[in-house]
Amino acid sequence: SYVLTQPPSVSVAPGKTARITCGGSNIGSYSVHWYQQRPGQAPVLVIYYDSNRPSGIPERFSGSNSGNTATLTISRVEAGDEADYYCQVWDSSSDHRGLFGTGTKVTVL
Amino acid sequence: QLQLQESGPGLVKPSETLSLTCTVSGDSISGSSHYWGWIRQSPGKGLEWIGSIYYSGTTYYNPSLKSRVIISVDTSKNQFSLRLSSVTAADTAVYFCARNYGDYVNWYFDLWGRGTLVTVSS
Numbered sequence: 001s002y003v004l005t006q007p008p009s010v011s012v013a014p015g016k017t018a019r020i021t022c023g024g025s026n027i028g029s030y031s032v033h034w035y036q037q038r039p040g041q042a043p044v045l046v047i048y049y050d051s052n053r054p055s056g057i058p059e060r061f062s063g064s065n066s067g068n069t070a071t072l073t074i075s076r077v078e079a080g081d082e083a084d085y086y087c088q089v090w091d092s093s094s095d096h097r098g099l100f101g102t103g104t105k106v107t108v109l
Numbered sequence: 110q111l112q113l114q115e116s117g118p119g120l121v122k123p124s125e126t127l128s129l130t131c132t133v134s135g136d137s138i139s140g141s142s143h144y145w146g147w148i149r150q151s152p153g154k155g156l157e158w159i160g161s162i163y164y165s166g167t168t169y170y171n172p173s174l175k176s177r178v179i180i181s182v183d184t185s186k187n188q189f190s191l192r193l194s195s196v197t198a199a200d201t202a203v204y205f206c207a208r209n210y211g212d213y214v215n216w217y218f219d220l221w222g223r224g225t226l227v228t229v230s231s
Contacts, residue, residue: 001172033217035156042205042221043156049211054219086156088217096169096214098146098158 002091004101011107012077020104022070022087030089032070034063037084046085047072074106082108111135113206113222121200121229127193131206131222132186139164139184144209146218147180147191149202157202161209161216162189169214196229203227 005023012018022032032050035043045054047063050070060075074081087101117129131145138145146161160170162180170178174193182189193200203226207218 031212031215035218037156042224043218044221045217045219048217048219088156090215092214095172097171098148098161098216098218100148100156100158103155 002089002093002099004087004089004099006085006087006101006104008102009105009107011109012074013109014077014079016077018074018077018081018106020072020074020085020106022072022101023068024070024089025068027068027070027089028066030065030091032063032065033088034061034072035086035088036081037086039083043086077106077108079108082106111208111220113208113220115204115206115222115225117225117227119226119228121196121227122231123197123229124195127191127196127200127227127229129191129204129206129225129227130188131190132188133208134187136208137184138182138187138189144169144216145182145189146207146209146216148205148207148218148221150205150224151199151202154202159191159193159204198229201227201229 034047037043050065051063062073112134121127144161147159160180162168177194179192203224205224207221209216210219
């Protein structure tokens with residue numbers, strides 16, 4: 001079955017750039033969505049269809065997807081960006097199913 | 110403003126059936142073209158999609174849970190529900206309901222409920 005792999009953790013200093021990867025076989029052929037989840041809260045959509053930002057999400061959040069890796073980039077990182085981040089695709093290779101990545105904890109130093 | 114709210118027992122005994130309901134306000138389940146889904150998160154773990162349903166009753170289920178899951182919809186109450194049978198401690202999780210959005214079977218989850226913790230224990 002299809003698997004999405006993320007690094008368990010990423011650390012970044014305030015004002016710097018965080019890059020969170022989501023690896024999967026030929027993931028570039030999928031549409032990738034990204035969620036931010038702060039402790040004790042529900043996930044919030046931050047990027048959809050690889051690189052689109054929902055209304056209300058800062059321009060500092062951007063996404064890309066090619067080959068075997070999708071990337072969520074957070075520019076000019078702020079303390080409030082500290083959270084877990086999950087990628088998600090819809091796998092229609094056999095049964096249609098939603099699939100989340102393993103998740104990445106972003107720590108702001 | 111669209112809101113989703115999960116409700117149901119917070120404690121379920123092993124081998125019994127977990128039942129949750131998601132009430133949708135600010136949008137009509139039957140009047141929209143969206144699917145509606147359930148996602149769960151075990152303590153300290155990642156997100157797991159359980160399944161999604163259309164107002165007509167068409168469903169998609171996670172193959173790993175399919176044999177134990179039933180998702181249903183009640184358009185008169187603007188609610189959809191989850192039933193998970195034969196639960197074990199591994200089913201202890203926060204259960205979220207969410208709206209599927211976007212292209213058919215290429216969805217993302219744009220709006221989520223706050224989630225409800227269900228503990229499986231005797």
